[in-house]
Every structure is written in structure tokens, then in C-alpha cells.
Amino acid sequence: MDKRTAILDAAERRARQGGYHGFSFRDVASDVGIKSASVHYHFPTKEDLGEALAERYIKNILAALGEADQLEPVAAFDRMADLFLKSHEIDDLMCLCGVFGAEAAILPDAVRIPVDRFFRELIAWLASSFGDVKEAELAVATLEGGLIISRAGKQGDFLRNLVKNWRSRYV
Amino acid sequence: MDKRTAILDAAERRARQGGYHGFSFRDVASDVGIKSASVHYHFPTKEDLGEALAERYIKNILAALGEADQLEPVAAFDRMADLFLKSHEIDDLMCLCGVFGAEAAILPDAVRIPVDRFFRELIAWLASSFGDVKEAELAVATLEGGLIISRAGKQGDFLRNLVKNWRSRYV
DNA sequence: TTTATTCAACCTATCGATAGGTAGGCATAT
DNA sequence: ATATGCCTACCTATCGATAGGTTGAATAAA
DSSP, X not given: OOXXXXXXXXXXXXXXXXXXXXXXXXXXXXXXXXXXXXXXXXXXXXXXHHHHHHHHXXXXXXXXXXXXXXXXXXXXHHHHHHHHHIIIIISOOOOHHXXXXXXXXXXXXXXXXXXXXXXXXXXXHHHHHHSOHHHHHHHHHHHHHHHHHHHHSSSOOHHHHHHHHHHHHHO | OOHHXXXXXXXXXXXXXXXXXXXXXXXXXHHHTSOHHHHHHHSSSHHHHHHHHHHHHHXXXXXXXXXXXXXXXXXXXXXXXXHHHIIIIISOOOOHHHHHHHTGGXXXXXXXXXXXXXXXXXXXXXXXXXXXXXXXXXXXXHHHHHHHHHHHSSSOOHHHHHHHHHHHHHO
């Protein structure tokens, strides 16, 4: 596989576990099977790597969501919720922009700004199906917060129940 | 002021900006005006410090909330929401357990377990007023997620609007 | 067709800075 | 005199980052 992609994959996994300061060039290099200097070849600084991670993550999530304006509100919510549930229950990883967002105060702007955009895009996507921005904001916040709470309690069906409750009440 | 308390204050502030791996003994020592060795005197390991931070944070938040079972649902939600809003708009800090929760995968269990308890306590507190656990879970998740989203977009009234929307719809 | 050149993609080795952590000294207060 | 609280001084490990060398494949020149 393309080494640059392998680096991004490994870095994303590490970052989604420990955040921006929770992984190192050496961690990533070791995962990929190369030296840290070779990671610097592809991403000169950590800021570069973080920015690339955030940009790719946005692209992947939006691609996984597809088009929203044809979907019924329930279907749109389910599709987004499934991404969060998969992240939690299958990959056992945080949302990249969720961790980064929590560390926003010490994040380089080049990384923070894409993270900010991520949430705007999620909300816009959901709003285009809901026809209601405020409802979309509440949904995204709930999913992001629910993911964190669920992960704090190591083994957890918290998020799954939360999603179920949301569906049964508000959509 | 008591140095131990000053250490906890400085460490909490740093941790709520950058997470568990986003601050160092030297950072904290420098903030307090002592040497890092003196921080180790009070908290031998970082795990000890992190655990103390989480425990104190829980205690402080619960104290600020007071008793819930006498409160109307709207008043209870407002009181909790105000804590999140103050954290964001006045102190410009994350919720400690929010950042820590996002990093749960690389957090020592001695730190993660209190963080987990924090969310259970918040939910129980709100549920004792709501008379409904599921509604309380949704509210806490929304506040935590909303805080993150609001902080990612540096200058932000996102959380304030989110809280307003919640109140006008669901309480 | 062979030779020379360039380039991407790694490597080894190292930098200064900083991480968490420790040992032992020196006051002050009990 | 004993314990407390802080200090200087230091340790090992690792951080992000850089310098300079090696490789092999593509490209251009002979």
C-alpha cells in the first residue's frame, strides 16, 4: 500500500485514541514499519500531518454520508448515527474532530479550522434533510457528546441507547 | 495560597485546554511559581495528579449543582447548562471530563474511572429532577457535545443557542 | 543501447528541547 | 529531633525536527 496513505491511516487511528498530543511521529512510523524521518518526508511538521488528517477525515465522512436532501429525516439521522456507532462499537475509536475539538485551545489554527468546518458540514448535511438547522445542531451535539460519554465508560451501549431514545422522540 | 491547591488549579486549567497529554509538570510548576520536583512532591506521578484532578472536579461540579430533586425540570436544566456556559464563555475552558473522556483510550484507569463516574453523576442529578433517565442522558450528551463544537469554532455563541433551542423544545 | 542525471522515498545519525521522575540538601515549624 | 515543603541537580527516555547519505526507478543524452 501507498506509504503516505498508510501513515495517514496509522496517525488517524492514534489520534482518535489519544488526541493531537497523544501520538508521535515515532508511534506512527513504528505502526507503518518505517522510520520517523520518513514520516517527516511526507508531512514536514506535525501541523501538516494534523491538517491532512482533519481534511481527509472530513472528506471520508461526507463521502460515507452521501447526499442528504433526498432522505427522510429519520433515515438521515440513522445514517449519521450509524457512523458514530460504527466508530464506537466496531473500530473503538473517537471521532477525530471530536478529540481535536476538545483540545481546540492548544491546536494549531491550520488544524482547528478544518475541525470547525467539519461540524458545520455535519450540521448542514443533516439540516438539508431536516429542513431545520436548530434540530440538526442538537442532533450532532448529542451524537458527539454521546460518543464521549460512551467511551469514558469503557464497555458501553450508552451511545446505542441514546440514539434509540433520540429516534423514538424527536425524529 | 496552599501550594497543593494552586497546583491543582493550574493543572486543571492546562488540562482543560489541552487534555491529559497537553500539559506537563513543568508547565504546572511554572504557572504556580515553583519547580517541577515540588509538584512531584505533592503528586508523585502524573496518574496521581490526573486522578486528583478528576475527583476534585466531580466534587466541585456537584457542589455547584446542589440538590436537584427540589427543582423544576427547566430550572435543573438551566443550572447545569449555566455551568457549561460559564466554562465556555467566561473561563474559556473545556469540561475536564469532556477532554479526558475524548482521550479515554490512552487514559490510565485510575483517571478514566472517575471520569466515567462524572457522567453518571451528572445524568443521575438531572434525572432526579426530570424523573426520566433517558431525557437526562440526552441533555448531558447535548451539553458536552455542544461545548466541544462551540469551542472548535473559536468565537462562538453556538452553545448558547443550543441551550436556548433545547429549552424551548424539550423541557 | 548504453551511460549519465535526476528524483522520490526511504535510511542512519543526530540535534536541542522537553517529558516524567528521582536523590539528596536545606530551611522552617512543630 | 522530626517531619514538612521546597529546592538544586540530575537521570533516562522521548519529543519534533534536521542533515546528509543510499537506493532504485524513471528520464534524458551519448
